Amino acid sequence: MEPTSQQETAHSSVLTLHVNGTPHTLTLDHRTTLLDALREQVGLTGAKKGCDHGQCGACTVLVDGRRANSCLLLAAAHNGAHVTTVEGLADGERLHPVQQAFVARDALQCGYCTPGQICSAVGMLAEAAEGHPSYVTPPEHPPGAPAALTAHEIRERMSGNLCRCGAYPNIVDAIGEVAT
Amino acid sequence: MKPFAYFRAESADEAIGAFAGHPRAQYLGGGTNLVDLMKLGVAAPDFLIDVSRLPLDGIDETPDGGLHIGATVRNSDLAAHPAVRTRYAALSQALLSGASGQLRNTATTGGNLLQRTRCTYFQDVSKPCNKREPGTGCPAREGVHRDLAVLGHSAHCVATHPSDMAVALAALDAAVHLHGPQGARTVAVTDFHRLPGDRPDQDTVIRPGELITGVTLPPALPGTRCGYRKARDRASYAFALASVAAVLRVEGGVVRDAALAFGGLAHVPWRARAAEEVLRGAPATEETYARAADAELAAAEPLRDNGFKVPLARNLAISVLAELASRT
């Protein structure tokens, strides 16, 4: 049951976020972003705060299965949403294939951008499988057909995730490995 | 950020009703621009009316063969839609050239049209800016304006409109549907954004409390091709320095129909009517395309540091028209 509006004030609300399968009912000031709710209320610090303005992708999580920048989402606007963070990708001790590939290909240096890169890649692979085009997809590519993830496609589709360490070549390789 | 009340509207009427009596309310779409501006202190609504989940998320064929796009359709879904991919390729390409995969999943059609300029002074509350605080001046005119306007600017503001989507919509003759306290109305997208004049605080003709409910595209004419091309400082995930959306129909080596719009050059998506005049009926050659671009860009008044935009836009127009012609 979703909480009632009884405990709500003009500037805060009680809401439920389903994070990695677990419901969390929180009383949050409306100014709280999803990123801050995850890090400071739910206690999951995998999603990182890089720029806090949608410019770097470090805060990328999956919201109802789609990748989004959690720093620009208001938690209050996501009552009832199902959120997956990097902590929720593994199946017990078994890493998600994208996580495995990042380890195998050494697709990181400092690791700060990595949770965002991995969540973004998981979302991106699903988009490509559903036939979502990118700016570099040829116009004649049949609409709705899965996109072939060349390195060029991967770079374009992952351009919302910056890496200050410049680990891009191995990030592209790791994602390419999962895509094939 | 200032504290604010929040309400998730379930219908357009409920959203408009909630606005009544709240002069400092704002509608919330995906929030990718508004939440950013609230963090910066540029926007300070006391009430957010969340319209992101209104049942306006459909993309539907219209009886005349056009397309109706609901205001809450996400940019990524619009770009991927088969009808948009095949009949309105310029729109799909424009959307896909903008922002990032994450942002496009969140951004809505309505919010994209109403996103605000990326002028750095506008985004910095410690600086004067006529758009943010009318009457304080425009430091960009003599200051940092490399990204800003070359066409249609005024002494009061030299900002550009940052949307790629709106440029494609301008070339495609789209119409914006509004619903407000005084009822519903429809405005051509080319009349929706306004030049700065002496009121740069007003980006568009939208009235307080009016909600964008959707956008319609007229039928794509048989034989036309359309496309979008964008130049920016890096290969992806950057705003346009200049961009071009073009619609072209060539028959027997002659341009029969043409529509052209520039992005990144003005306070509005700039529909290039003078260029279209030159194109219509002229041989489909690069010489014609160059003449057309020159006819439009003759009106350009570059600022100290953005004169490069004029040849850039010219080259973009020539190349996109040549490419469209080669595909017909």
Ligand SMILES: Cc1cc2nc3c(=O)[nH]c(=O)nc-3n(C[C@H](O)[C@H](O)[C@H](O)COP(=O)(O)OP(=O)(O)OC[C@H]3O[C@@H](n4cnc5c(N)ncnc54)[C@H](O)[C@@H]3O)c2cc1C
């Ligand atoms: C890092 C970054 C890079 C970007 N790069 C690009 C780019 O290259 N090209 C580009 O075009 N864009 C770019 N964008 C901008 C992005 O496209 C816009 O932020 C987005 O389209 C806004 O949509 P939204 O639904 O999130 O709007 P919101 O942020 O929710 O709202 C924007 C405005 O519209 C109003 N509003 C929203 N919906 C409605 C409605 N239905 N009726 C009336 N008013 C409404 C809001 O009150 C607000 O004033 C970028 C953004 C970021 C953060």
Ligand code: SF4
């Ligand atoms: S160009 Fe417009 S937005 Fe930028 S500082 Fe001048 S008035 Fe403000």
Ligand code: FES
């Ligand atoms: S922290 Fe969200 S995009 Fe940088």
Ligand code: FES
């Ligand atoms: S690994 Fe250091 S920022 Fe990407």
